[in-house]
Amino acid sequence: MKRAVVLVSGGMDSAVTLAMARADGLACHALSVAYGQRHSSELVAAERLAAALGAIEHKTVQVDLRSIGGSALTADIDVPEQGGAGIPVTYVPARNTIMLSIALGWAEVLGASDIYCGVNAVDYSGYPDCRPAFIEAFQTLANLATKAGVEGRPLRLHAPLIALGKADIVREGLRLGIDFAQTVSCYQADAEGRACGHCDACRLRAEGFAAAGVADPTRYR
Numbered sequence: 080m081k082r083a084v085v086l087v088s089g090g091m092d093s094a095v096t097l098a099m100a101r102a103d104g105l106a107c108h109a110l111s112v113a114y115g116q117r118h119s120s121e122l123v124a125a126e127r128l129a130a131a132l133g134a135i136e137h138k139t140v141q142v143d144l145r146s147i148g149g150s151a152l153t154a155d156i157d158v159p160e161q162g163g164a165g166i167p168v169t170y171v172p173a174r175n176t177i178m179l180s181i182a183l184g185w186a187e188v189l190g191a192s193d194i195y196c197g198v199n200a201v202d203y204s205g206y207p208d209c210r211p212a213f214i215e216a217f218q219t220l221a222n223l224a225t226k227a228g229v230e231g232r233p234l235r236l237h238a239p240l241i242a243l244g245k246a247d248i249v250r251e252g253l254r255l256g257i258d259f260a261q262t263v264s265c266y267q268a269d270a271e272g273r274a275c276g277h278c279d280a281c282r283l284r285a286e287g288f289a290a291a292g293v294a295d296p297t298r299y300r
Contacts, residue, residue: 080105082105082107082193084110084191084194085097086111086112086178086197088111088197090263090280091257091262091264091287093125093128098252098256100193108135112141113142116153117267122139150168175206179236192233193234196238197238199248214238245284249288259296264284265278274300275299281297
């Protein structure tokens with residue numbers, strides 16, 4: 080089987096992405112990044128999901144983005160409980176660029192030609208590193224900056240959810256047999272993975288289940 084590296088955060092989008100990569104017939108190597116996020120229970124969920132969804136292995140790489148801060152997820156800044164205009168303070172500077180770079184390095188080591196990530200440009204809270212232009216630019220970088228790319232073994236970056244709304248993601252996940260109760264999406268989930276019910280991530284998730292006509296299995300505190 081061809082190999083793929085799949086970024087798995089522990090949330091619903093990355094769970095669906097991993098299941099889609101498996102459905103594409105790929106041997107999936109799941110990658111999570113502990114970057115100093117306040118909601119570390121998502122990493123526990125990521126390990127659980129990787130096992131449940133048939134990943135060949137699951138690796139967690141440590142990167143200390145808390146040392147530079149700049150986000151409500153990596154610094155002592157309150158997580159907003161209402162949406163607003165512009166890019167929200169929950170944006171983590173360079174996070175997706177760093178995560179994809181680690182995935183790119185591991186893909187080269189594994190001899191994998193495919194990388195999957197769960198970025199979404201519809202219900203994405205305005206993050207610049209969840210937009211199609213970013214994905215296209217990183218795809219170009221991947222094949223300019225790697226031995227595999229310059230020697231004619233191109234790497235492909237897949238973002239299968241990028242044009243889907245949350246309701247469509249819910250439906251796709253159910254079709255693939257995902258237990259969404261095992262996922263953690265909240266920006267400030269507690270140690271047991273229970274959600275706050277107020278942040279942007281919780282709001283978008285709840286709206287997605289409601290629009291799909293499916294009961295929300297999220298555990299709230």
